[in-house]
Amino acid sequence: MPATDRELAERIQSGNQSAFAEMIEQHQRAVFNVAYRFLGNAHDAEDATQETFLRAWKFFAKFDRDKLLAPWLKRIAANVCLNRLESTRPLLPLGEGGFELPDATPSPESLALHADSERRIRAELTALPPRYRAVIELRHYQELSYEEIAETLNRPLSDVKSDLFRARKILAERLKDLRP
Numbered sequence: 001m002p003a004t005d006r007e008l009a010e011r012i013q014s015g016n017q018s019a020f021a022e023m024i025e026q027h028q029r030a031v032f033n034v035a036y037r038f039l040g041n042a043h044d045a046e047d048a049t050q051e052t053f054l055r056a057w058k059f060f061a062k063f064d065r066d067k068l069l070a071p072w073l074k075r076i077a078a079n080v081c082l083n084r085l086e087s088t089r090p091l092l093p094l095g096e097g098g099f100e101l102p103d104a105t106p107s108p109e110s111l112a113l114h115a116d117s118e119r120r121i122r123a124e125l126t127a128l129p130p131r132y133r134a135v136i137e138l139r140h141y142q143e144l145s146y147e148e149i150a151e152t153l154n155r156p157l158s159d160v161k162s163d164l165f166r167a168r169k170i171l172a173e174r175l176k177d178l179r180p
Contacts, residue, residue, distance in 0.1 A: 005068055005069045006065050006066075008022060008023055008069065009060075009063055009065045009069065010065060012060050012063075013060060013061060013063065013065070020057060020060075023056075023069060024053055026069075027069060027070060027073050028049060028053075030070060030073070030074065031049050031052050031053070031073050031074065031077045032045055032046070032049045034074050034077040034078060034081070034137075034142060035048035035049050035052070035077050035080070035081055037137050037141050038077075038078065038081035038082070038084075038085065038133070038134070038137055039081055039084060039085070040122075040126055044084070048077065048080045048081050048084060049077070051080050052073060052076045052077040052080050053073075055076050055080065056072075056073060056076055071144075071148070074142060074152075075151075075152045078134065078137075078138060078142075078152055078153070079152070079153075081134075082130060082134055082153070085130035085133070085134075086130055117178055120175065120178065121171075121175065121178075124171055124174045124175060125137075125171070127174075128167060128170065128171070131163055132163055132166060132167035132170065133167070134153060135149055135153075135160055135163045135164045135167055136164070136167050136168075136171070138152060138153075139164055146160055146161060146164075149164075
């Protein structure tokens with residue numbers, strides 16, 4: 001574990017608010033990105049990011065200094081977002097962009113097709129039930145292992161694997177017209 005995370009955690013656990021501000025500065029972009037991918041708009045993502053850091057402050061005494069801060073904060077963010085998704089379903093699809101194009105010099109036509117595909121994929125992700133969207137987000141966008149997803153969502157590994165299989169199957173069916 002990098003010494004900076006351990007030192008930062010020690011300072012925060014001793015009540016140092018400037019260390020907590022330093023942690024926020026280091027991790028707010030990553031936490032916001034998790035929230036944005038779950039919730040689909042900047043306003044809700046900002047609220048979830050703020051709530052994530054409030055919860056982190058509240059429960060920092062329980063943080064294990066031998067762990068990294070980023071995964072812990074992302075786990076809190078995922079749980080905050082899941083709570084929000086379970087209480088209300090988003091009405092708008094996720095915004096445009098967010099993906100890099102594989103070709104450095106794409107044609108205008110391929111750019112338009114790619115943007116349409118991106119919008120469609122994000123819309124279909126948004127339409128998934130929250131539990132399926134969560135496993136897709138954590139596996140494919142946050143690149144967590146199955147075990148990390150199970151720990152993050154506090155669910156059995158078998159349920160995570162099953163939900164991931166079902167989510168992929170639903171997406172494949174809904175997006176079959178995008179295949180070449």
